[in-house]
Each structure stands twice: as structure tokens, then as C-alpha cells.
Amino acid sequence: xxxxxxxxxxxxxxxxxxxxxxxxxxxxxxxxxxxxxxxxxxxxxxxxxxxxxxxxxxxxxxxxxxxxxxxxxxxxxxxxxxxxxxxxxxxxxxxxxxxxxxxxxxxxxxxxxxxxxxxxxxxxxxxxxxxxxxxxxxxxxxxxxxxxxxxxxxxxxxxxxxxxxxxxxxxxxxxxxxxxxxxxxxxxxxxx
Numbered sequence: 559x560x561x562x563x564x565x566x567x568x569x570x571x572x573x574x575x576x577x578x579x580x581x582x583x584x585x586x587x588x589x590x591x592x593x594x595x596x597x598x599x600x601x602x603x604x605x606x607x608x609x610x611x612x613x614x615x616x617x618x619x620x621x622x623x624x625x626x627x628x629x630x631x632x633x634x635x636x637x638x639x640x641x642x643x644x645x646x647x648x649x650x651x652x653x654x655x656x657x658x659x660x661x662x663x664x665x666x667x668x669x670x671x672x673x674x675x676x677x678x679x680x681x682x683x684x685x686x687x688x689x690x691x692x693x694x695x696x697x698x699x700x701x702x703x704x705x706x707x708x709x710x711x712x713x714x715x716x717x718x719x720x721x722x723x724x725x726x727x728x729x730x731x732x733x734x735x736x737x738x739x740x741x742x743x744x745x746x747x748x749x750x
Contacts, residue, residue, distance in 0.1 A: 580676075582627035589618060589742040590749040592627070602679040610686030615746060616703045617685050619739035620710060623731065624655035629676040653681035656688075664688070685710075692717070703739035704732045 583595040593600045603614040621627060629652060650657055652675025656664070664684050665673050673680040692698045692709040696717050700706070709717035711728060722728050 580629045586622055586627060587741070589615070589745040592618070593746075593749055596678075599678050599682075602682040605679070606682040606686040609683070610690050611700045612686045612689045612706075613701050613743070615739045615743035616689070616701065616706060617682055618742045619703055619735050620685055620707060621653050621681065622738055623707065623735045624650075625653045627653065629653055629678070652676045653678055654684050656681070656684055660688070704736035707735040708732050 583592045583599075585591040600614070603617050606612055606617060607614055654675060656675055661673075661675060661684070664687055665671055668683070668687060670680065670683070673683070675681060675684075688710060689698075689700055689706050691714060692706055693700055695714045696705075696709055698705045698709055698717075705717075708722045708728070711732075712721050716722070722732070
């Protein structure tokens with residue numbers, strides 16, 4: 559009996575050490591609902607805002623667009639001849655959809671060797687770090703959700719070249735991210 563009890567206790571202990579909920583919050587159109595369901599997300603967003611100056615609503619809108627709050631989000635597979643899997647479209651992964659190389663640069667510069675893309679506090683901090691680079695390299699204000707998103711998607715060099723101007727679909731997406739950011743900003747002002 560004691561072995562069974564010990565095994566059960568060990569299983570419960572290991573289960574409690576998990577990285578948190580991997581399912582996205584319900585009702586992603588309501589910032590207050592997200593805050594209520596995942597207070598640890600809001601704690602991470604506020605910490606990033608204090609550290610990097612990126613407003614909570616800008617972070618939230620970016621994460622919504624990139625991963626819909628799925629911790630293990632990945633890009634779709636590429637297929638040869640429509641049926642043979644050829645790998646993923648890119649190395650983007652996690653809440654922030656950070657690419658391998660950019661994530662490695664972030665970990666190196668911030669000395670956060672154990673940072674994980676599927677952990678919200680790290681993904682949020684990454685967004686703050688990246689958007690601060692967009693401010694210093696391209697002069698994009700931290701509260702400018704639309705242009706920060708365009709630089710996030712195209713990279714700092716691509717944004718500086720204006721590569722997004724030839725992508726009408728991306729301009730539409732950036733406008734949606736901006737609108738969602740504004741919606742989240744207004745909602746957050748009235749959350750308890």
C-alpha cells in the first residue's frame with residue numbers, strides 16, 4: 559500500500575510541476591476575460607511593460623496574431639507535390655512565434671539561457687526586447703501597435719526597406735492587429 563501511495567504522490571507532484579495550461583484562454587476577444595483566466599499572463603505582460611516600456615495591449619495583440627495564445631503554436635508544414643511533407647514553413651514556435659535565430663540572439667543578449675518560447679513570461683519578455691530594438695533601429699514608438707507589428711513580422715531590415723508595402727495582405731493584418739490592440743487597451747481600462 560505504501561508503494562502505491564508513494565507512486566501516486568510522486569505522480570501528483572510531477573503533474574503539479576507542469577508549465578501551466580497549454581490551452582489558450584476562452585474568449586480571446588475580451589482582455590478582461592484573458593486576465594481573469596490567466597493572471598500569470600497579466601503578471602508577465604506588466605513586468606515586460608515595466609522593464610521594456612511596451613504597453614500590455616500591444617503585447618497582447620501581437621501574441622493573439624502570432625499564436626492565438628497557443629503555447630506550442632508552429633507554422634504549417636510545406637508539402638512537395640501536395641502530399642509529401644517537407645518540414646515547416648519556418649522555425650517559428652511558441653506564443654511569440656520567434657524564429658530560432660532571433661530567439662538565440664535574444665537569449666544571448668539578455669543572458670536568459672533557460673528561456674523557452676512556450677512560456678508566456680519569456681515570450682512576453684522577448685516581445686519587449688524585440689520591440690525596443692524596433693524603437694532604436696527604426697524609430698517606431700512602443701505604443702504604435704501597427705508599425706511595431708510590421709517590424710516584428712518583416713524584421714528590422716525588411717521594415718526599414720518598406721518590404722511590407724508590396725504585401726497588401728500584411729497591411730490588412732497589421733491594421734487588424736492595431737484594431738485589436740486598441741480594443742484590448744479600452745477593455746483593460748475597465749477591468750477589475
